[in-house]
Amino acid sequence: xxxxxLNSKELKEDDKFSTELKxxxxxxxxxxxxxxxxxxxxxxxxxFMSVELKKLELYISENxxxxxxxxxxxxxxxxxxxEASVYNTMIKNYTSIIKQLCELLPDGLPSTKEGNAxxxxxxxxxxx
Numbered sequence: 457x458x459x460x461x462l463n464s465k466e467l468k469e470d471d472k473f474s475t476e477l478k479x480x481x482x483x484x485x486x487x488x489x490x491x492x493x494x495x496x497x498x499x500x501x502x503x504f505m506s507v508e509l510k511k512l513e514l515y516i517s518e519n520x521x522x523x524x525x526x527x528x529x530x531x532x533x534x535x536x537x538x539e540a541s542v543y544n545t546m547i548k549n550y551t552s553i554i555k556q557l558c559e560l561l562p563d564g565l566p567s568t569k570e571g572n573a574x575x576x577x578x579x580x581x582x583x584x
Contacts, residue, residue, distance in 0.1 A: 477503040505550040512543040
């Protein structure tokens with residue numbers, strides 16, 4: 457998937473991650489202070505997943521969801537690509553984290569451009 461391998465320090469300096477983190481912190485700023493320290497890691501994880509999901513979506517749109525494989529000299533075929541498998545797992549985890557964060561908000565998601573976009577992403581299948 458390209459040469460976009462970043463360690464955790466580099467990731468925190470990455471513009472896409474920083475932008476997503478700021479956006480999510482703005483959306484979830486109304487989480488009660490007593491719980492805020494507990495959810496900061498969830499918000500960071502959600503920001504990371506969001507950036508990685510976008511990379512995976514780009515890869516999948518360019519290469520498809522299947523890949524060829526060969527085991528030995530006589531066995532080959534097509535299987536679900538590693539990227540598609542990772543995407544499927546990560547999107548479930550991302551959705552779960554966002555749902556947990558939304559449940560911690562006192563009045564639900566704020567009615568902001570970012571909040572509405574997030575709810576549309578989580579609740580509506582892409583392309584519908």
